[in-house]
Amino acid sequence: MMSDAVLQILLILAYLAIGLISVTFPIFAICITYLPQEKWEIKKDRKKRIEDLKKHIVKLTDELSGEPKDSEPFREIQDRIRKHKDEKESLEFLSAKGAVRKPIISLAIALLAAILGIQFFYFENLELALGSALVCGMLSALFSSIGVYRLYKTISAVEYAALRPAPTIDFNVFFEGGGKSREVKLGKRTILKMFWGSEEETVEKVEATIFIHPELKFVSTNDKSSLQIPPSTYPDYTAVESSYNVLHKETYDAVSITVSPSKTGEYKIPVSIKALGITEYQTHLIIYVVK
Numbered sequence: 086m087m088s089d090a091v092l093q094i095l096l097i098l099a100y101l102a103i104g105l106i107s108v109t110f111p112i113f114a115i116c117i118t119y120l121p122q123e124k125w126e127i128k129k130d131r132k133k134r135i136e137d138l139k140k141h142i143v144k145l146t147d148e149l150s151g152e153p154k155d156s157e158p159f160r161e162i163q164d165r166i167r168k169h170k171d172e173k174e175s176l177e178f179l180s181a182k183g184a185v186r187k188p189i190i191s192l193a194i195a196l197l198a199a200i201l202g203i204q205f206f207y208f209e210n211l212e213l214a215l216g217s218a219l220v221c222g223m224l225s226a227l228f229s230s231i232g233v234y235r236l237y238k239t240i241s242a243v244e245y246a247a248l249r250p251a252p253t254i255d256f257n258v259f260f261e262g263g264g265k266s267r268e269v270k271l272g273k274r275t276i277l278k279m280f281w282g283s284e285e286e287t288v289e290k291v292e293a294t295i296f297i298h299p300e301l302k303f304v305s306t307n308d309k310s311s312l313q314i315p316p317s318t319y320p321d322y323t324a325v326e327s328s329y330n331v332l333h334k335e336t337y338d339a340v341s342i343t344v345s346p347s348k349t350g351e352y353k354i355p356v357s358i359k360a361l362g363i364t365e366y367q368t369h370l371i372i373y374v375v376k
Contacts, residue, residue: 091218095202098225102196105232106189112239113184119246120180188235195228253364256283257337258293258356266371274304274345279370281327281358282337291360292328295340298352299323301372304343319355332360346374 177183202221208214260267261278269275281293296319297303303310303323310325327340354370 091215091222092203092206095199095206095218095222095225098222098229099196099199099203102192102199102225102229102232105229105236106192106196109185109188109192109236112236112243113181115243116180116184116239119243183235184239188232188239191228191232191235195225195232198222198225198228252362254283254285254288254360254366256281256293256358256366256368258358258368258370260370261339265369266373268373268375269344269346271346271349271374271376274343277342277344277372279340279342280337281340281356282332282335284335287334288332288360288363290328290330291332291358292326293338293340294357294359295325295327295342296322296355296357297325297342297344298354298372300346300348300350301344301352301354301374302347304345306340306342308340322355344372346372349374349376 198221202218202225205214205217205221208217258279258281259265261280267277269277279295296313299321306325308325308327310323313319313322313324325340325342327338329338332338350373352372352374354372356368356370358366
């Protein structure tokens, strides 16, 4: 009978809402793992892109004064703005509000509608009971769909966060006195004092490796050093390593290296910085050897 089918559907909708509510909190527990990383990356990326977007809008303001709103430049700006909004929405779905509160509210309404439908089903007036049960069933299905959609968006945000590369942090690397280049005399022992650190974040288990070109003739350092052999990235270079368990934001380490150049020319000093939970940062300094 149709009435029995409606009752079965209402029971299924009630169990569905209960099942979805039960998986909401474990999903949020997974979200917590990626939320700090996503906040950092989105905040950093968005800041740069918003600055670019502002400059772009200012530049095009006069040029677009006579352009229709469906022109290509207008669409380009709208696409950029839409991307910023999507990033903000993605971050929200990893938060307690997006991953728990909103889905729970939708699913709780779905569960309540299903329970009310089951209660209405037992009214003495069969026609009224069936009509009320059907309305409640449709409401339950609607809010269950909303809850499923929100959980799907949360899972998609988790997937995106999980596949995103480790956070990137820009380090400052420079010679004493500032700048990324230094001039030294041929055959003269010279102390090169270099500084490295970050103004963005405190980092843990961080290690900086500075590679000294063979022609610069490494003499000594105040840190650990080792000669690189094939198949290393920089064979015959001397690697000077400096490390910290924790390097605080806006704190700089100084590395002193003594060299005695044997040949004139321009030499790059590659610098690699690794830390817990971030992408390896690479840059270089330049030494000019003159007579």
